[in-house]
Amino acid sequence: MFSTVFSIVGTALALASASAASALPVSSRDVWDPAIFTPTSETLWYIGQDYTVTWNTSNPPQEVTDVYGRLYLTQGDSGQAGPTLAQGFPLSDGEVSITVPDVQPALNWKVVLMGDSGDYSAEFRIESAPADA
Structure with missing residues (x-):
């Protein structure tokens, strides 16, 4: 009986150890989630108008898994992808414009x-195009 218990415990410890060894610490992963500079909380965009979204490129990891981006809109804290912008x-x-x-x-x-990875901008305002646009 003791040998069965030790065998089960030994197997569990070996599996836990293997699982922990395969999980890389966050610091060694090549995730890049650059901070978005614009738009800011003071930003006002008008529907149909052109704008430039900017982000910080100063600290990329040595190896970037996905070098191409996707930019989309979302509202509030929903996290649900809205229209793709680029x-x-x-x-x-x-x-990107x-x-x-x-x-x-x-x-x-x-x-x-x-x-x-992904990063969110600050919340900002979108309004209908002004009448004189």
């Missing part, structure tokens, strides 16, 4: 920059 651009560019799609005007829009 895709296939190099993350190392630090900026977009045209604001026809979305519901609101105060709580965010852009999400996806590549290796």
Whole structure:
């Protein structure tokens, strides 16, 4: 009986040890989630107008898993992907030009920059195009 218990415990410890060894610490992974500079919380975008989204490129990891980005809109804390603003651009560019799609005007829009990982901008406002545009 003791040998069966020791065998079970030994197997469990070996599996736990193997599992822990295969999990890389976060610091050694090549995840890059650059901070978004613009838009900011003070930003106002108009539907149909062109803008530039910018992000920090100063600290990429040595190996970047996905060098191309995707940028989309989301509202508030939903995390649900809304309209795609741009895709296939190099993350190392630090900026991409977009045209604001026809979305519901609101105060709580965010852009999400996806590549290796994702990062959100601050919430900002999107309004209908001004009458004189």
